[in-house]
Amino acid sequence: MEKGISFNNGHTFYFADQLSDDTINNYWELLILAMNDTIREKVHLELAPCTNQEFLDRYMELATEDLIIG
Numbered sequence: 001m002e003k004g005i006s007f008n009n010g011h012t013f014y015f016a017d018q019l020s021d022d023t024i025n026n027y028w029e030l031l032i033l034a035m036n037d038t039i040r041e042k043v044h045l046e047l048a049p050c051t052n053q054e055f056l057d058r059y060m061e062l063a064t065e066d067l068i069i070g
Contacts, residue, residue, distance in 0.1 A: 003063040009070035010021045016060040034067045
């Protein structure tokens with residue numbers, strides 16, 4: 001099951017492909033901090049260099065938990 005991203009402590013969830021580039025870029029540092037270190041490093045090794053959208057899409061494909069910020 002696809003994991004979601006919440007910017008309001010789990011009250012509302014979005015899928016990565018629903019977020020605009022501006023939203024991803026504005027929240028990028030917080031998204032990175034919320035990510036699982038092991039999965040984040042795997043995606044980095046697999047895709048870098050890439051866009052933040054590409055990175056987030058792939059991360060969410062591999063994620064075992066939702067990303068919750070807030």
